[in-house]
Amino acid sequence: MTWQPNKLEQERLEKAQQLSAQQVELYPARVARTHSANAAIQAFEAQEATGDTVSVIVCGRIRRINLKGKISFMHIEDESGRVQLMLRANDLDEKVYDLVKDKLIDMDDFVEAHGTMMRTKAGEVSVQTSALRLLSKSLSPLPVIKQQVNDDGTITEYGEFTDKETRYRQRYADLAVNHEVRQVFVKRAKVISAMRRFLDNEGFLEVETPILQPIYGGAAARPFTTFHNQLEQELYLRISFELYLKRLLVGGYDAVYEIGRDFRNEGVSFKHNPEFTQMEFYKAYTDYRGVMDLVERMVESIALAVNGTTQAQFKGQAIDFTAPWKRITLRDAIRENSGIDYMEYRDAESLTQALHQIGDQVERGQTWGKLVDHLLSKYVEPKLIQPTFLLDYPRDISPFAKRVTYDDFHVERFEIFCAGMEMGNAFTELNDPIDQEQRFMDMKRLYEDEDDEAAPLDEDYLRAMRFGMPPCGGFGMGVDRLTMLLTNQPSIRDVLLYPHLRDEQQ
RNA sequence: GGCCUUGUAGCGCAACGGUAGCGCAGCUGACUUUUAAUCAGUUGGUUGAAGGUUCGAAUCCUUCCAAGGUCACCA
Structure with a gap:
């Protein structure tokens, strides 16, 4: 050009x-x-x-x-x-x-x-x-913005540079002209430094694991694929850090974390970008309840560091991060909000019928797990404005979590929801290598049934686990989404300096 | 990918199918305490692209491009 x-x-x-x-x-x-x-x-x-x-x-x-x-x-x-x-x-x-x-x-x-x-x-x-x-x-x-300092010290600006496409494509001009945009990224830096400080003070070790991975895993998402010329090896950009971090607990570290970039070859939306910043930690000798306490304190301390308060405003809603947060089982939340107790419909066919009865025209042929997920995202997620832990997920949509003690259907997993968005995900980590192998097989079968690309089986992860992995809890959180909440920015693009856009056409 | 909306001067916006305009910025000039400085004058346009309808299109139609929103997809 x-x-x-x-x-x-x-x-x-x-x-x-x-x-x-x-x-x-x-x-x-x-x-x-x-x-x-x-x-x-x-x-x-x-x-x-x-x-x-x-x-x-x-x-x-x-x-x-x-x-x-x-x-x-x-x-x-x-x-x-x-x-x-x-x-x-x-x-x-x-x-x-x-x-x-x-x-x-x-x-x-x-x-x-x-x-x-x-x-x-x-x-x-x-x-x-x-x-x-x-x-x-x-x-x-640069676009001209005139400022008037009012009697009360506030600044009124005249003239605007608002075209979102130009602002994203030419972020340097956006930053040069729009003072409040600069402030957002100052706060973003504070989110990350406060997160790091909190975890360091809790005795976590910060580590770095591969971004280029021969086998991707730890989440269900399509990866970006690349190729190493000299090794003639197909490689994937990581979709999560999970499996590499947990191997380190086998190695003898009690608590590790990583803050870094994940890549998912999926749709783009106000809360999805192909590359996004993730924080994951894993801590031995605790479980998902211990993780909940830790996460509440961590988010509180980040909010205080960034805004000086645990209160926040997001899209006109007041959000209160003060611990403790509401805790409710997924089953109860779905029952309360949709009227369906999925435990009364334990196969895909009957659950589909139940959904049709409440006027939800879901397609036939979905797995039971996906239907539960559908119930969650359609009936529960939009209503969870204040930070909330949803606990105990069905086993077959959670391949890395340990069973609950009270039945065979659920695992010790929670997700955090806030402002109608998923903010984080945690398990009492499965550390039984035989059970883990079985879960991999189950997942593979599920995906094959759906004619979807099967997640590759990570033999090395199983090999690590066979040496013995301490009981542990793990957690992952979207840093961009947390930043959205703490800076009152409605789109993930507004908290990314260079959000992903299509190629600029001549 | 579907649907909705948008695209006009560097920026922000107007214009019923009938001469494309306004503010800021720019340019020329005046001004030794201004602060959205002010005052006088003034340049700037293939209306996102390509076709079509019409005597006449920024405006109506078709296709394409881009963005925003929404739905789908996304443990």
């Missing part, structure tokens, strides 16, 4: 040429910043009473220009915020002031300003600028 400058860009190219003709360096290498914008203002406010001079060199992108003849004002912005430059013809080299007056230095350029801090008549702390230097010439203008 070759660049076709539009009219505005053409004008800027001409300005760049004029600057070069005047021996002004467009992209100098050396910078001499002493203060961030915010630090400069703070330093002045700290000294204001004594009247001492505060000399600064500040750098940033020009976000506002107000030319007023022989005096001009600019706002420059760095990551810390904005600071105003007051530029007087008297204070500056004449040639430099002309660059400003002739608009050869204009909006979106990066500049370096030398000067002393002062307060203007209108009361704004500013840099009385004695020298101004271009740091980087902007050839493509």
Whole structure:
């Protein structure tokens, strides 16, 4: 794609040429910043009473220009915020002031300003600028957003850059212009660091396991496939970390976790992206009830670190992460919300009929497990707004979980739901290698019945388990979705810097 | 993949089938404490793409492209 400058860009190219003709360096290498914008203002406010001079060199992108003849004002912005430059013809080299007056230095350029801090008549702390230097010439203008600071300190913005496609494709422009978008990704970083801090403090060891895997597993999803040329080996991008992490418990670690990227070759939606960030942990000598307590505390501590409160607003709903969260069995939740007790219909045929009786036209030929899952996602999931543990899932949709003690149909598994979304999944991990092998076989048969691609059987995982795996609980959580909740962003794309989009067409 | 909605100047938006317009930005000029600065003037368009209907299409029809939403798929 070759660049076709539009009219505005053409004008800027001409300005760049004029600057070069005047021996002004467009992209100098050396910078001499002493203060961030915010630090400069703070330093002045700290000294204001004594009247001492505060000399600064500040750098940033020009976000506002107000030319007023022989005096001009600019706002420059760095990551810390904005600071105003007051530029007087008297204070500056004449040639430099002309660059400003002739608009050869204009909006979106990066500049370096030398000067002393002062307060203007209108009361704004500013840099009385004695020298101004271009740091980087902007050839493509950013969308213009004007800001008005209200009496109560809030900021009203005029002009918008809202087209979602352009914002996602050109995230750099989105970030440069939309301050609140920058804030979202600051919070995202805090989510991850708070999560890591919590787990480290709980004695977990952070590990890294392969992304390129010869056998994918740990979830039911289609993988992305790739190929290693030299080894002539087909490889898959991981769909979960589960099986590799649990092998480490065989190796003798008591508690491990990983935060990283999973890849699933499935549909894209407001809560699905082909690559997404997952956290999984596994902890020996506990079970899914122990995991519940841990997860409640973890999410509480993350919410506090990110927002200073365990309350959150998401899509206009108030969400309260304060522990303890509601706990209800899947069976009860489905019975309460659909009127169907799936334990009264223990095969696919009769459960399908029961669904038809309540007016649900599910297709015939689905497995019993899938029908239960359908009941969950259609009748229960949308109603679970506050964080809720749904416990005890049917065995044949949960191949890695240990049986409950009270019957043969259910396993010790929970999922967390919040704001109508699945947020996490946990088991009392199955550590019986004979039972595990049987479950793999059962799953394989189920998938073959459905003419679906069978999940490959991971012999090495069974080999590991045969050495003995301690009883343990495991947990996985979508970091992107948690970030959505804590930043009140309605789509996963809004918490991913570079969400997946189709190829840009010429 | 199905259905619904959208696509007009750099950005945000108007225009009944009848001359494509407004605000901001841009450009020219004025202004030494402005802050959505103000004032005067002014440039900018193959209306997402390609066909079709019509005397006449941004507007109606068809196909395609892209995005958003929704459903399906997604333990």
